[in-house]
Amino acid sequence: FNNMTERAELIWLLNRSRVLSAIEKEMSEEERKRAQNEICASDRFGRLCFELVQVDADRWKEEGLEIARDRYNEVLLQTAKSEQLQSNEGLMTVMDDHRC
Incomplete structure (x- = not known):
């Protein structure tokens, strides 16, 4: 059961990363820098x-x-x-x- 849980979590994290990467690719370099300065903590x-x-x-x-x-x-x-x-x-x- 633990193996299945860990694998499911890994798949979920990978899919979420793909979505976020796709969003970032559509942003200009200036938008990414501004987002990093304004949003990141x-x-x-x-x-x-x-x-x-x-x-x-x-x-x-x-x-x-x-x-x-x-x-x-x-x-x-x-x-x-x-x-x-x-x-x-x-x-x-x-x-x-x-x-x-």
């Missing part, structure tokens, strides 16, 4: 990355979801209906762990 290990989390807590509560944070202050969502997370637009936007 250092994570707790000193690596350059960006993370954007926007949460409308009131709307989540209207949908019956609980908002919690883990020990790194990252947002965790708890719900009995996981499909609800994908079907409700505007509730949360997350972009994370992309190296600049």
